[in-house]
Amino acid sequence: MKRNADIVRVSAHGGHSGQFCLHARDDLEQIVAAYAAAGFRWIGLTEHMPPMTDAGRYPDEVEAGLSAAQMQRRFADYVATARQLQQHYAGRMTIYVAMEGEFYAGVIPWIRRLRREYALDYIVGSVHHVHECCFDFSRADYARALELCGGYAELYCAYFDAQFAMLHHLQPAVVGHFDLIRLYDDAYPAHLLLPEVQQRIERNLAFIAANGLLLDFNTRALFKGAAEPYLSAPLLRRALDMGIDLVPGDDSHGVDSVAAGIDSAIAILKDNGYHCQWRTPCDSNVTPATNGV
Numbered sequence: 001m002k003r004n005a006d007i008v009r010v011s012a013h014g015g016h017s018g019q020f021c022l023h024a025r026d027d028l029e030q031i032v033a034a035y036a037a038a039g040f041r042w043i044g045l046t047e048h049m050p051p052m053t054d055a056g057r058y059p060d061e062v063e064a065g066l067s068a069a070q071m072q073r074r075f076a077d078y079v080a081t082a083r084q085l086q087q088h089y090a091g092r093m094t095i096y097v098a099m100e101g102e103f104y105a106g107v108i109p110w111i112r113r114l115r116r117e118y119a120l121d122y123i124v125g126s127v128h129h130v131h132e133c134c135f136d137f138s139r140a141d142y143a144r145a146l147e148l149c150g151g152y153a154e155l156y157c158a159y160f161d162a163q164f165a166m167l168h169h170l171q172p173a174v175v176g177h178f179d180l181i182r183l184y185d186d187a188y189p190a191h192l193l194l195p196e197v198q199q200r201i202e203r204n205l206a207f208i209a210a211n212g213l214l215l216d217f218n219t220r221a222l223f224k225g226a227a228e229p230y231l232s233a234p235l236l237r238r239a240l241d242m243g244i245d246l247v248p249g250d251d252s253h254g255v256d257s258v259a260a261g262i263d264s265a266i267a268i269l270k271d272n273g274y275h276c277q278w279r280t281p282c283d284s285n286v287t288p289a290t291n292g293v
C-alpha cells in the first residue's frame, strides 16, 4: 500500500501489549517505539479495561488463573507505564492514555470509576458481548452467541441495541469497531442490510453524529485477512453522509500489527472523499477546519 505523504498517520485504538494483556504480545515500550519509527503523529493507547469481578474475565484469563484483582493491579501498572511513555515522547509524538471498555450488565459505573480514578484521556466504547455472552473471543463463542440469540437478525439487533445503550450511558469519545458483530459471518453484507438491522445502525449513527463522537475506522479485520475494515463500505458511506468524523485505529496487539492496514484505511477514507484531517479524541466536537490538528 502506497503511503499518502500528505496525510499524517494516527491511531485512536491500539497499543494492546503482552505486558498488560494476555492475548497480546511485546512490551508497551517496544510497541510505542514502533509507532514512533513508523512516523505516527499521535496515538491512543487503549488497553482493555480490567474486569470488575472474576465473573468478567475472558476464558484465557480464567485458564491462566488471573484474578480480577490481579488484572486491576496490572491496569494501574499500564496507566503508570503509559504516562511515562507519554512524557518521554512529548514533542515527538503525542500519546493519549486511554482504555477500551466492555459492555455487559453492571459495567457502566465501573467504567466511569476507572475513567475518573486514572484520569484517562478518553475511552473507546466497544461491545464484545450480547446478552452477557462474549462473541468475539473465538469462532465457538460467536456460534454460542448466535445460538443464544436464535438467528443472525436477532444477533445483529442485540449487538446494535447493546451498542446504543453503551453509547447512551458512556458517550465514549471514540466508538470502537462499529460493526464488529460481523466478525465470523461470511454473509454479513446481507445481514447488515436487513431492515431491522438497518434501522438500528441508522439510530446509532444518528446518536454518534448528534454527540460528536468519533468512529474508530478499525483495521484489525484487515490484519486478520478480512476484505474491509470496520466499518463496512455501505456503513462508512452512511456515516460520512451524516457528517461523522472517523479516525484510523490499527487495534495493534503487538509490534507486528503496529500500523497494519493504516495506509489502506487512509486510502479508503480518501477515496470516499473524507478530508483526513484527523480530529483527536480529546478535541471533543471541534471541527477539523479550525483546530489545525
Ligand SMILES: [Zn+2]
Residues within 6 Å of the ligand: 016, 021, 023, 048, 253
Ligand atoms: Zn484485545
Ligand SMILES: [Zn+2]
Residues within 6 Å of the ligand: 100, 126, 128, 176, 177
Ligand atoms: Zn475490541
